[in-house]
Amino acid sequence: MTLKQLEAFYWAATCASFSTAAERVHLTVSSLSKRLVELEISLGQPLFDRSGHRATLTAAGERLLPQAVELLRRAEQFRAAAGVAEGPQGSCRIGSGELASITWLPRWVTALREAHPQLSISITVDIGEALAQRLERGDLDAAVIAGRTARPSLRCTPLASASFVWCAEPQLARGLRSLDAAAWEGRTLVTLPRGSGITYVLDDWMARAKAQPEQTVSCNQWGVVAGLIVSGQGVGILPTGLARGLEHRGRVAVLPSRYKLRQLDYSFHFRNDDPRPLVQVLQRACVATADFGAEGPFF
Amino acid sequence: MTLKQLEAFYWAATCASFSTAAERVHLTVSSLSKRLVELEISLGQPLFDRSGHRATLTAAGERLLPQAVELLRRAEQFRAAAGVAEGPQGSCRIGSGELASITWLPRWVTALREAHPQLSISITVDIGEALAQRLERGDLDAAVIAGRTARPSLRCTPLASASFVWCAEPQLARGLRSLDAAAWEGRTLVTLPRGSGITYVLDDWMARAKAQPEQTVSCNQWGVVAGLIVSGQGVGILPTGLARGLEHRGRVAVLPSRYKLRQLDYSFHFRNDDPRPLVQVLQRACVATADFGAEGPFF
DNA sequence: CGCGTTTACGCCTCACGTAAACATC
DNA sequence: GATGTTTACGTGAGGCGTAAACGCG
Numbered sequence: 001m002t003l004k005q006l007e008a009f010y011w012a013a014t015c016a017s018f019s020t021a022a023e024r025v026h027l028t029v030s031s032l033s034k035r036l037v038e039l040e041i042s043l044g045q046p047l048f049d050r051s052g053h054r055a056t057l058t059a060a061g062e063r064l065l066p067q068a069v070e071l072l073r074r075a076e077q078f079r080a081a082a083g084v085a086e087g088p089q090g091s092c093r094i095g096s097g098e099l100a101s102i103t104w105l106p107r108w109v110t111a112l113r114e115a116h117p118q119l120s121i122s123i124t125v126d127i128g129e130a131l132a133q134r135l136e137r138g139d140l141d142a143a144v145i146a147g148r149t150a151r152p153s154l155r156c157t158p159l160a161s162a163s164f165v166w167c168a169e170p171q172l173a174r175g176l177r178s179l180d181a182a183a184w185e186g187r188t189l190v191t192l193p194r195g196s197g198i199t200y201v202l203d204d205w206m207a208r209a210k211a212q213p214e215q216t217v218s219c220n221q222w223g224v225v226a227g228l229i230v231s232g233q234g235v236g237i238l239p240t241g242l243a244r245g246l247e248h249r250g251r252v253a254v255l256p257s258r259y260k261l262r263q264l265d266y267s268f269h270f271r272n273d274d275p276r277p278l279v280q281v282l283q284r285a286c287v288a289t290a291d292f293g294a295e296g297p298f299f
Numbered sequence: 300m301t302l303k304q305l306e307a308f309y310w311a312a313t314c315a316s317f318s319t320a321a322e323r324v325h326l327t328v329s330s331l332s333k334r335l336v337e338l339e340i341s342l343g344q345p346l347f348d349r350s351g352h353r354a355t356l357t358a359a360g361e362r363l364l365p366q367a368v369e370l371l372r373r374a375e376q377f378r379a380a381a382g383v384a385e386g387p388q389g390s391c392r393i394g395s396g397e398l399a400s401i402t403w404l405p406r407w408v409t410a411l412r413e414a415h416p417q418l419s420i421s422i423t424v425d426i427g428e429a430l431a432q433r434l435e436r437g438d439l440d441a442a443v444i445a446g447r448t449a450r451p452s453l454r455c456t457p458l459a460s461a462s463f464v465w466c467a468e469p470q471l472a473r474g475l476r477s478l479d480a481a482a483w484e485g486r487t488l489v490t491l492p493r494g495s496g497i498t499y500v501l502d503d504w505m506a507r508a509k510a511q512p513e514q515t516v517s518c519n520q521w522g523v524v525a526g527l528i529v530s531g532q533g534v535g536i537l538p539t540g541l542a543r544g545l546e547h548r549g550r551v552a553v554l555p556s557r558y559k560l561r562q563l564d565y566s567f568h569f570r571n572d573d574p575r576p577l578v579q580v581l582q583r584a585c586v587a588t589a590d591f592g593a594e595g596p597f598f
Numbered sequence: 599c600g601c602g603t604t605t606a607c608g609c610c611t612c613a614c615g616t617a618a619a620c621a622t623c
Numbered sequence: 624g625a626t627g628t629t630t631a632c633g634t635g636a637g638g639c640g641t642a643a644a645c646g647c648g
Binding site: 071 | 373378
């Protein structure tokens with residue numbers, strides 16, 4: 001039994017497939033498979049059930065996984081205690097919601113690269129639900145997602161909050177003193193698709209205002225959403241910073257409402273039991289740079 | 300960093316020399332040395348100071364050793380949880396005080412061999428102090444020693460108690476109604492050398508009786524002590540079982556005394572932090588068979 | 599037939615032991 | 624010189640990747 005075998009066990013058990021796990025441990029699928037078989041032989045019993053299309057954990061595997069994680073965690077502690085200057089090398093995969101991606105994601109990446117020049121970084125921008133799923137599958141190492149995950153296999157720590165305001169093209173906003181349920185009659189909502197973090201904010205407002213927009217246009221990019229609002233397609237939510245910038249240039253009007261839009265709390269998400277110091281590194285850089293502030297997007 | 304390297308680290312750090320440690324991990328000294336260097340390289344700092352004649356732990360090594368032990372312990376727990384039927388193979392070295400060696404040591408060895416036929420066993424019989432020292436140096440895996448060790452690097456669990464009686468050759472005993480301080484005038488004490496467990500019993504009795512034998516004859520074997528007593532050389536302590544047997548055959552007389560001889564509690568001794576399941580195996584067999592009972596020696 | 603996993607095989611590194619060298623007491 | 628540790632070097636096993644085969648959906 002070796003630590004490498006246990007690492008392979010952990011990733012193979014928690015990733016969507018052996019191929020994903022193989023990437024994590026920098027091995028080919030073939031070698032990973034063999035490494036797992038070696039472990040099973042040394043333990044005297046199978047950890048995976050290979051009868052189906054994809055390998056699943058046996059009862060024994062299920063039972064031993066948390067203990068393997070504990071052991072790997074100890075090993076990392078030991079390495080840390082030895083002061084191993086582990087410049088995490090290789091590649092990491094981070095995910096980000098779109099709003100974060102157009103505000104402070106560049107700062108995150110900059111901090112990360114400054115601290116660890118060896119690290120090659122691959123970024124996935126998507127809506128929160130998709131990112132969470134990719135984290136679970138093992139496709140991502142960490143992600144910035146709005147809200148706090150309910151998935152037991154993931155953990156998160158709070159980062160920063162984004163605030164939003166209702167906006168419309170100035171011409172279209174002229175007839176709107178304040179936004180309420182009645183205002184939606186004949187008007188179109190411009191927003192992001194379901195599953196994105198803004199959904200929480202929107203649902204909350206709609207519930208309190210007892211409103212129901214007749215028509216909806218959605219796009220998974222804030223830039224496009226802003227563009228649609230600016231071009232008078234409808235009324236929509238924009239991040240405060242972005243809205244102020246557009247308002248300053250006379251492109252949109254910010255609409256008051258007796259119902260306040262909730263803040264959206266972003267959190268750093270990562271796998272519950274990921275024993276790699278890499279995760280700490282990612283988190284540190286992320287926490288240090290996360291701030292929606294009042295600023296608009298960098299573009 | 301591998302588990303094997305950490306094992307090597309543990310043994311090299313806690314044994315008297317690399318050669319002793321090398322035997323423990325079934326390696327040549329040369330290979331052990333290289334394995335340790337590999338670990339030091341992977342940790343980025345030396346664990347041993349080789350400037351002197353013998354390698355000693357550096358400050359870093361001292362600091363990391365307990366953590367390495369903890370890690371190894373976890374690894375063993377994991378193996379155990381996986382139900383690895385580790386028939387401990389190879390050899391083990393056990394130590395035993397002489398009294399245990401002539402009473403139930405054979406039963407211990409029998410139980411051990413029955414449970415683990417693969418195990419080759421090497422036995423060292425010596426006085427307690429010597430055994431404790433050999434345990435510390437890494438020359439022994441476990442030992443049965445009278446009393447409880449004060450050495451912090453060793454641990455022990457109670458086994459069984461031996462009781463003793465004063466004896467003398469019947470002719471010589473005729474003038475002795477009861478043994479007290481006065482009785483020692485002109486008489487010789489026959490006993491085991493200092494450092495053996497019986498020392499505690501003897502010192503205790505002498506202190507309470509305020510006695511001081513004029514002359515002492517000692518030998519490190521109970522059989523010889525008994526022989527000396529039988530041949531009228533002096534008065535001495537014998538294990539109850541042995542004494543009753545000799546009394547039954549009219550070879551000695553048991554001497555009463557108003558001061559009771561203390562029992563001698565034997566304990567199973569082993570290295571504090573030895574992570575090997577072997578130790579548990581040895582202990583189980585030992586506890587199951589340890590019993591001075593009323594029986595005499597097997598010979 | 600696609601996807602996920604294992605087997606076959608050649609390659610090369612790594613870890614071992616023997617033997618000699620080195621260092622300390 | 625005895626003891627303890629490291630270096631040099633030849634050898635063999637183990638772990639890797641490529642490529643092909645297998646098996647389930």
